[in-house]
Structure formats: C-alpha cells, structure tokens
Amino acid sequence: FPLSIGPEPQLLARIAPGIIWVAALLSSLLALERLFRDDLQDGSLEQLMLLPLPLPAVVLAKVMAHWMVTGLPLLILSPLVAMLLGMDIYGWQVMALTLLLGTPTLGFLGAPGVALTVGLKRGGVLLSILVLPLTIPLLIFATAAMDAASMHLPVDGDLAILGALAPGSATL
Numbered sequence: 001f002p003l004s005i006g007p008e009p010q011l012l013a014r015i016a017p018g019i020i021w022v023a024a025l026l027s028s029l030l031a032l033e034r035l036f037r038d039d040l041q042d043g044s045l046e047q048l049m050l051l052p053l054p055l056p057a058v059v060l061a062k063v064m065a066h067w068m069v070t071g072l073p074l075l076i077l078s079p080l081v082a083m084l085l086g087m088d089i090y091g092w093q094v095m096a097l098t099l100l101l102g103t104p105t106l107g108f109l110g111a112p113g114v115a116l117t118v119g120l121k122r123g124g125v126l127l128s129i130l131v132l133p134l135t136i137p138l139l140i141f142a143t144a145a146m147d148a149a150s151m152h153l154p155v156d157g158d159l160a161i162l163g164a165l166a167p168g169s170a171t172l
Helices: 009-032 039-042 044-050 055-083 091-118 124-150 157-169
Strands: none
Touching: 009 055, 009 091, 009 124, 039 044, 044 055, 044 124, 055 091, 091 157, 124 157
C-alpha cells in the first residue's frame, strides 16, 4: 500500500483497519466456497450426516478448521501487518482482539451460505451475495474498535459487540 498511496505513516495508520478487515473478509470468502464442496463431491458429506454426532457439532468442527486455515494465519501475521502499516502497540493489540473475535464469526456467517450453494457448479458469486450483507455489522464494529484504538479512546463497547456476534452467528 505504501507504493500506491504514498509512504505517509499517518495515512497508512488511518486506513489500516479497512485494509486489514477487507483482507480478512476476502481470504475467508475465497476459502468458504470449499467448506462443504469437496465433502459433497467425494461422498463424505453423506457419511458425516450419518455420524452419531449432532449435525451442528460437525458443522462447528468444519468451521473451526476453516478458521484455523484462514483466520489463525491472519492473527499470527498481525504484528507484522501492524508494523508495516505504522500502528502503535495498543492499536496492534486491539487489531489482534478484533481478528480473534471476528474471524470465527466470518466462518459462522458463511456456513449457511455455503450449505445453500454447495450443489452449484459456480456458487462463489452467489455465496458472496448471500454472505457479504451479513458481514457488514462485523466490519463496522471491528473497524470502529480499531479506529478508537488509534485515537486512544475506549474500545470496550465495540469489542463486547464483536464478542456477542461470534456466539450469535454460531447459532445460524
């Protein structure tokens, strides 16, 4: 981003929340399409449904595995991203908290959309249309918390809402 908008640290720090959360959303959406598709194609989806486990537990395990592939690497790389975008330590800590609370929510919000589009050949566009409106509150509160952190304002309310969105979206 410094190559395209200039190397001003204040500008980079100001647009950092949007950059980080758009990257998190895009990485999650790209991987979401394959959440159940491979299982449907090889027949293991039927076998998963026949397990003596409740189906929500199976879906929860698949969403957590999706989070480990998409959300956890973002969380691990967040100190490097914060340094590159000129964020301070407090801003990085809040960014890590928003990613920790918000990236599982992306998977939980996307799982019903994936279940609806799993049988389609090219369901990625429809999946995006279904899931993107559901992620808007998450993006609003995550970027609001990071903006407040950059101005050293309290972020408790935004983080509490992000914390409530995760179990709320898991019920979908």
